[in-house]
Amino acid sequence: MTSAPPPPPNEQHGEAADAPIWEQPHRPARGDQAGGSNGRSFAGWGWLAAVLIAVAGTVIAVWQVNEQVYTPESAAEDYWEALQAGRGRVALGHVEQRPEFLSEEDLDHVLLNGDPLARSAELMEASQLTVAEEEGEAAAQVEFVLGDDSHSTSLPVERTGTTWGFFDEYSIDSSAMTWFEIDVPGAPQGGIGQVSVNGTPVNLDGETARLSAFAPAAAEVEVDSQWLIGRAQHAVTAQEDPQEQPAGVTLDLEASDDAAEVLRSELAEYFEGCEQEVLMPSGCPVGTSTPHSVDPDSISWSFPDPEDFELSFDADGWSVDHGELTADVSFEAVHYFDGTQISETETVPFALDITVGASGEDLIVSVSSSEGRQGVDQESL
Numbered sequence: 001m002t003s004a005p006p007p008p009p010n011e012q013h014g015e016a017a018d019a020p021i022w023e024q025p026h027r028p029a030r031g032d033q034a035g036g037s038n039g040r041s042f043a044g045w046g047w048l049a050a051v052l053i054a055v056a057g058t059v060i061a062v063w064q065v066n067e068q069v070y071t072p073e074s075a076a077e078d079y080w081e082a083l084q085a086g087r088g089r090v091a092l093g094h095v096e097q098r099p100e101f102l103s104e105e106d107l108d109h110v111l112l113n114g115d116p117l118a119r120s121a122e123l124m125e126a127s128q129l130t131v132a133e134e135e136g137e138a139a140a141q142v143e144f145v146l147g148d149d150s151h152s153t154s155l156p157v158e159r160t161g162t163t164w165g166f167f168d169e170y171s172i173d174s175s176a177m178t179w180f181e182i183d184v185p186g187a188p189q190g191g192i193g194q195v196s197v198n199g200t201p202v203n204l205d206g207e208t209a210r211l212s213a214f215a216p217a218a219a220e221v222e223v224d225s226q227w228l229i230g231r232a233q234h235a236v237t238a239q240e241d242p243q244e245q246p247a248g249v250t251l252d253l254e255a256s257d258d259a260a261e262v263l264r265s266e267l268a269e270y271f272e273g274c275e276q277e278v279l280m281p282s283g284c285p286v287g288t289s290t291p292h293s294v295d296p297d298s299i300s301w302s303f304p305d306p307e308d309f310e311l312s313f314d315a316d317g318w319s320v321d322h323g324e325l326t327a328d329v330s331f332e333a334v335h336y337f338d339g340t341q342i343s344e345t346e347t348v349p350f351a352l353d354i355t356v357g358a359s360g361e362d363l364i365v366s367v368s369s370s371e372g373r374q375g376v377d378q379e380s381l
Contacts (some may be wrong), residue, residue: 072138073131075170078130079155080142083214086118091214096158096171101179102212108202111213111349116198122197123218123233131157140172142216146235148168153216175215175238181248182209182221184230188249190253190360196222215239221251227259227363228313255311255318259363263320263356264306266365271303279329285350285369286327291336292344298332312314312358318356 021038076093076163082091092112101107121127124144131140138157143150156173184195187207195202195209198220204208211219217236223229234249274284278300281287286301310321330345351370356363 025037042239049329064332071168072133072140072159072170074171075130075141075156076131076155076330077177079172080140083117083217084121086114086116086121088117092177094172095172095174095176096160099174099177102177104210106205106210107179108209108211110197110200110202111217111219116200117214117217119198120213120217120219123220123237124216127216138170144216144218144235147233149234149235151216151237153302155215155238160208175242177212178211178236178239178246179212180234180236180246182211182219182234183250184209184223184253185250186313186317187251189317189358190228190313191360192223192228192253194223195251196224219249221249221373223251223253225256226361227256227262227358228253229256230254253313255313259356260311262363263311263365265311265353266367267306267309267354270367271306274303274327275301279324279331283369285352286329286348288329288346288348290331290333290344292342295332295334295337298330300330302328302330309354320354320356325352 006182079091079094082088082094082135101108113119124146127142129140129142132137140155140157141152141293142155143152145151158173159168159169178248182195182197182202182204184192184204184207187193187204192204194203196202197211202211211218213236215236215238219234219236219336220231220232221234230251230253232249232251236246236249239246263372274281274286276282276284277296279288279290279294279299281301300304304322304327308322312319312321327348327350328345329348330343333342333344334340353365353370355364
């Protein structure tokens with residue numbers, strides 16, 4: 001008996017129809033195939049949307065940083081804060097271009113950094129910084145008070161480029177760098193070779209000194225020697241016209257109390273030497289005569305009070321101011337004709353040559369008769 005033939009193989013897959021289910025390959029239904037394609041499409045659109053959102057966020061972030069950080073206001077504030085902190089190198093980095101005059105040899109740069117620069121900001125009271133933009137141009141305005149006077153200066157802020165192609169860069173116009181001159185009339189005659197600027201010594205070239213400075217700035221110029229004193233303040237602002245010479249400051253010197261005391265001491269000594277019991281004191285600018293017989297012990301001279309002499313100083317040097325000089329002499333005498341006892345008093349006008357000069361650290365005062373009679377010549381050490 002012959003066995004039945006085996007069933008035909010599966011026409012689609014060439015596999016036995018009765019193969020176990022776990023051995024049969026999985027065949028997704030038509031609906032399952034369509035669903036997978038749609039899932040991949042949705043995932044692609046989601047990825048693209050995420051990229052677009054990230055790009056938009058980056059653009060917004062760049063715009064916000066550019067609007068809030070890289071602005072004329074921030075450049076001006078950074079410059080002003082550097083000046084207040086005495087950080088001159090940082091402030092110079094905010095200036096668009098270094099002016100050529102900074103390389104001039106006779107220019108002193110003491111006000112460009114450190115304590116003198118910080119002191120400048122301290123001297124400027126009630127300071128206020130504002131930045132205004134108009135028609136695409138920006139300018140910083142600084143207002144301040146120095147002493148009893150109000151000042152203001154304008155500093156253009158210019159766009160100089162970009163960083164990484166996104167962020168705007170701004171710098172302060174080079175007019176923020178300037179210079180000024182200090183004039184000290186009569187400095188050589190007074191033996192003054194230095195002045196103090198914001199607490200730091202600055203050498204004079206004769207009567208003058210030139211200093212570079214940021215704008216705005218304040219300079220306190222002083223001379224405080226034993227014999228001469230002087231103090232002046234100067235506000236530095238940006239030059240409106242680069243062709244004009246910047247405004248300077250003149251420091252007028254005056255005699256110190258010590259110098260006036262030296263003069264009065266020398267005058268007192270001179271007058272004391274003239275209080276001789278004679279009518280013609282030797283070496284003195286006074287004298288009188290009488291036909292009567294004078295008692296020498298009764299002769300008494302009285303000279304002006306040295307406190308009435310004023311010592312001053314100007315561009316021409318030292319000078320001594322006083323009123324009309326007179327001395328009073330009184331004496332007892334026997335009348336030449338009738339022998340009676342008489343008392344006489346006479347006022348005698350006179351003149352003095354008084355010279356004052358500085359020699360190193362010494363003040364020299366010379367007092368003598370204007371008629372060429374030798375007086376006293378003393379040196380104060």
